[in-house]
Amino acid sequence: MxxxxxxxxxxxxxxxxxxxxxxxDVLAPSHAELDLTTTVPPKVDAIVHAAIWNALDGLLANRRKAWAGYVEATRNCVRSGARVVLVSTDWVFDGTQGPAREDEPPNPINAYGFLKAASELVVLEADGTVARIAGVQGVHRAKPETPRAQDAGFGYLVASVVDALSAGRPFTVWDSPDINRIATPVLATDAAELIWRALERRVTGILHCVGSEHVDRVSLARRAVEAYGLDMELLEVGAPPPQRERIPYDTRLDATETARRLDVELPDVNRLLEGLAWAST
Ligand SMILES: NC(=O)c1ccc[n+]([C@@H]2O[C@H](COP(=O)([O-])OP(=O)(O)OC[C@H]3O[C@@H](n4cnc5c(N)ncnc54)[C@H](OP(=O)(O)O)[C@@H]3O)[C@@H](O)[C@H]2O)c1
Known part of the structure; x- marks a missing residue:
């Protein structure tokens, strides 16, 4: 394939x-080689579409660029005639209906969630696959030195905590109703494995490619400190900076149906932390 x-x-x-x-067989063109806002990709057996214009602050300031970088880019993938798997997000939900099943209607509350939900429709109407991922932890394989910082989502939370405490610096994990407080995280390579199974089995529709366990951000940070044998005294809990947009609070995803369709046992948080430690060495 x-x-x-x-x-x-x-x-x-x-x-x-x-x-x-x-x-x-994998093709991995760079953004410079294939700008999806202007170009239809070559026809292959399948496209796994993970590109986005990742500038959350820019999405409202430059709405045409945002629409192009999400929805038009997705349309161009579909126009190629290849089977498309869109990598999507738990932020298509408003944060009040967790744990959300695959068939729960999306109701995004910020520009990013709206653009991802619109992109999902493009792919679903072409009989493609939507692979929602969430709270993604892992190592950036293309730019391992990318600074890892806490934000209003869960992405990179474990790496940010581990980076700080390993260097003897304190870390304040944010806790507030204004940010994404509880989610269903996944290791990036475990999400990729689930996406591979969807490709291999030609599974279409909406999938929740996440772990089996829901966790709040403070508990995840504490479990990471324990798993990595770091100093719990350096971990503090505090308020985040003010947020410019509304952030979904509880984005737990129920992935029971996905696990059944892909015939897998989903990894729990302990497995995620073990996998991350292994990937980081
Ligand atoms: N990270 C998470 O925690 C998380 C959680 C849920 C869902 N997701 C989803 O996962 C996907 C990837 O996110 P990420 O965190 O990996 O983002 P990322 O690190 O910012 O990567 C975005 C990629 O898209 C490329 N790109 C941007 N505009 C493009 C265009 N017009 N044409 C072609 N390529 C373009 C970028 O290339 P350049 O850098 O060269 O511009 C970069 O390679 C997204 O769909 C996101 O919604 C991520």
């Missing part, structure tokens, strides 16, 4: 390439 991965130089895309290269 010939699979084109978009956004291959990004965090999620580089992990997709890392795993898929062990399984099939």
């Amino acid at each position: 010939r699979v084109l991965v978009t956004g291959a130089s990004g965090f999620v895309g580089s992990n997709l390439v890392h795993l898929l290269r062990e399984r099939c």
